[in-house]
Amino acid sequence: MTLRAVALALGALLAIGAAKAPERWWSPGEGRVFPAQLTYPNADGELGLVLTGGAMPTRGHPFFEPLGPDGRACVTCHQPADSMSLSVASVQERWIATKGRDPLFAAYDGSNCPGLPQGERASHSLLLDHGLIRVERAWPVAGTDMSVEVVRDPTRCNSGEYGPEKGKISVYRRPRPVANMKYLLAMGFAYDPKAGMPLPLDPETGQPVSGNLMADGRALTLKIQMEDAAATHLRMVRHLTPQQIAQITDFEMRIYSAQVKGPHGMLNAGGAKGGPQTLADSIPGQLGSISNQPNSVSGPVWSEFAAWEKDDPALPEAERAFRKSVARGARVFREKMFLISDSAGINSPVGFGNPVRNSCVFCHNMTQMGNDVAPGQVDLGTTTLPFADPQPDLPLFRITCRGKPHPHYGRTILTHDPGYALTTGKCADVGKITLQSNRGLAARAPYFSNGMAKDLRGIIDYYDRRYSIGYTEQDKQDLVNLMRAL
Amino acid sequence: MKRVVALMALLAASAGAAAEVNFITCPVYRDTDNGRKSGCWLGEDPASGIRYDITQSAAKPDWNFAVLVEGRVAASPDDPCGGAVLDPVRVSILLDQPCTRHMIPAEGFKGRKYVLPKRNIDPLSVVRAKPQPPFATRSFRLFFDWNSDFIAYQREDHSLDMAIAWIRGAPVRSLTVTGYAATTPFNVSGQAMAEEKGMGQIRADHVAEALYRLGIPKAKIVTRNGGDGGVIADALADDLPQASRRRVEIVAEVAE
Numbered sequence: 001m002t003l004r005a006v007a008l009a010l011g012a013l014l015a016i017g018a019a020k021a022p023e024r025w026w027s028p029g030e031g032r033v034f035p036a037q038l039t040y041p042n043a044d045g046e047l048g049l050v051l052t053g054g055a056m057p058t059r060g061h062p063f064f065e066p067l068g069p070d071g072r073a074c075v076t077c078h079q080p081a082d083s084m085s086l087s088v089a090s091v092q093e094r095w096i097a098t099k100g101r102d103p104l105f106a107a108y109d110g111s112n113c114p115g116l117p118q119g120e121r122a123s124h125s126l127l128l129d130h131g132l133i134r135v136e137r138a139w140p141v142a143g144t145d146m147s148v149e150v151v152r153d154p155t156r157c158n159s160g161e162y163g164p165e166k167g168k169i170s171v172y173r174r175p176r177p178v179a180n181m182k183y184l185l186a187m188g189f190a191y192d193p194k195a196g197m198p199l200p201l202d203p204e205t206g207q208p209v210s211g212n213l214m215a216d217g218r219a220l221t222l223k224i225q226m227e228d229a230a231a232t233h234l235r236m237v238r239h240l241t242p243q244q245i246a247q248i249t250d251f252e253m254r255i256y257s258a259q260v261k262g263p264h265g266m267l268n269a270g271g272a273k274g275g276p277q278t279l280a281d282s283i284p285g286q287l288g289s290i291s292n293q294p295n296s297v298s299g300p301v302w303s304e305f306a307a308w309e310k311d312d313p314a315l316p317e318a319e320r321a322f323r324k325s326v327a328r329g330a331r332v333f334r335e336k337m338f339l340i341s342d343s344a345g346i347n348s349p350v351g352f353g354n355p356v357r358n359s360c361v362f363c364h365n366m367t368q369m370g371n372d373v374a375p376g377q378v379d380l381g382t383t384t385l386p387f388a389d390p391q392p393d394l395p396l397f398r399i400t401c402r403g404k405p406h407p408h409y410g411r412t413i414l415t416h417d418p419g420y421a422l423t424t425g426k427c428a429d430v431g432k433i434t435l436q437s438n439r440g441l442a443a444r445a446p447y448f449s450n451g452m453a454k455d456l457r458g459i460i461d462y463y464d465r466r467y468s469i470g471y472t473e474q475d476k477q478d479l480v481n482l483m484r485a486l
Numbered sequence: 487m488k489r490v491v492a493l494m495a496l497l498a499a500s501a502g503a504a505a506e507v508n509f510i511t512c513p514v515y516r517d518t519d520n521g522r523k524s525g526c527w528l529g530e531d532p533a534s535g536i537r538y539d540i541t542q543s544a545a546k547p548d549w550n551f552a553v554l555v556e557g558r559v560a561a562s563p564d565d566p567c568g569g570a571v572l573d574p575v576r577v578s579i580l581l582d583q584p585c586t587r588h589m590i591p592a593e594g595f596k597g598r599k600y601v602l603p604k605r606n607i608d609p610l611s612v613v614r615a616k617p618q619p620p621f622a623t624r625s626f627r628l629f630f631d632w633n634s635d636f637i638a639y640q641r642e643d644h645s646l647d648m649a650i651a652w653i654r655g656a657p658v659r660s661l662t663v664t665g666y667a668a669t670t671p672f673n674v675s676g677q678a679m680a681e682e683k684g685m686g687q688i689r690a691d692h693v694a695e696a697l698y699r700l701g702i703p704k705a706k707i708v709t710r711n712g713g714d715g716g717v718i719a720d721a722l723a724d725d726l727p728q729a730s731r732r733r734v735e736i737v738a739e740v741a742e
Binding site for chain 1: 515517519521522523524525527544545546547548549550551581589607609610611635636637638639640641643646647692695696699700
């Protein structure tokens, strides 16, 4: 064999190797085929994705093609390996791999503020360290009963040519997973008990909608959400065409994502029903906070792992222990009661009382998904003082209620992100953030809308502090293992 | 001692055929643990010194604010919370009257195991029964907490659900939505209580918006402020006279 032949053979082997291990990162315009099933390893096992209806070419598909001047596509911030969200690990990998030149780091919202020197890491610190994308909202909105002052502006994007004086407010949020959409769009009941009203209406069709899209609820439908994202995150000058909207909608309604393999084996083994295929096959919108809910067809929240309550001594010890822990975690999630207090959307104005005794499943009540069956605008304190952890990197706003004071914070509120109030303009909505899917968590750290919890344990520790729950160490480990399996 | 006081209240109620009990107080939360939503709410009537169990209200108190309590002493001698049980009872949160929050331990009281209330609405997946002819003009009522236009969960949303099921299935020509408010002062715990004159219109507008969201064209809906409509007898207001003053009446006129 000649040297040339050896070189050709080696090249062919490398090419085969590359085909077996495709890049985790999907860059815009690559033109890959999105397979019907896809898995990505992560620290807790494997994430699985299912595309119902079969494989889909992405060449020319508007979710995957660069559409704006920055070379971004939807997939830039909604990566398959990150459960169609964006992990901070992926962000850091891209920064190193591209020396900060990936379209992800576009000045408009991939940096702390467009006016900062874009070549410096510090200008992208919120994205690199916390996975946060800048979200610029117009302010004030019509009918508002509150005023906004900037107390602290570490990103320099809430002052000068930015900020409330210029009719803008910048907040920083994690990209939400674009998967399992039928659950987020499902309507279980005709009424929103948090608002004391029937469900909100799609402004274009007049039909009711779930109210469970976006952290601040500013878009009530997928169409409005993608138009908002195209105009801001993609900086498109032209509108998406009806065909592009239809193509993106089609993909988003077909893609399901969940952890499919845990650290000790498949999550649909031993009678369990973990993984994305169950999500694709199940009926959404089922209220799973009550095991005997009339007309429920799906059972209690996280009952996918009920079969693991039965011990299997034949299993290797580590797998056996993990399964038992996940099953216990599901029960702790549903059954460990604690006092929930001073949380708008729960303790006011619904009528549950302040405080009220309940468990995680009180709000995370949709079977298989853990979002809220009702529109999920709730203030858990993650963005608002005194409950939020110190976050010196984030801006801080002082909200003054000009009408009625906030039922729990009073007339003056300090917040990193007013959340739903940026949409409604209402003081009573400050700090409310729409509950989101609990799926694919292992693939998309950090957590909460502002990335405050760097890992799954951080979520549990926050809730334990916030509501003085008194979880045991065993409870905490079990809840973390449950979330690793979602 | 507390049980004796509760018994006295029960005996007094029996003698007086369960007269309406109205008072304003700072609520006390008793941390009973009998599963979800099992905490107890207590309130002491300043006039009598009797501690009442006000937990059975569909809308519960907020421990940071005073509450207006309207109810009747229940006939049952049960005492799961440590107070004379009011049932029916309605609690309105008075956001302009702050209270020092106070929580007391269970002290042996078990609280109540949660059961779904009777006025719990069905999921959308449950098909509502269609109204049957002959159709005639019909009215529906919603009742409200003090100074509020909020459609109470598992109480008034149920009434609205019943109303819209009929309205959708009947040949309704127009809807007149009239809001009423308790604008004539009445004395409770030494306070002259009166709602703002505009509250009737606010309630009417709120219910009209709810009807619109449920698919009724705005052109079919007329709203008006009925002022103080006075006391009426209605089981949906638990036959509580003062609570009955705070209402919206939807009159659905059918086509001939």
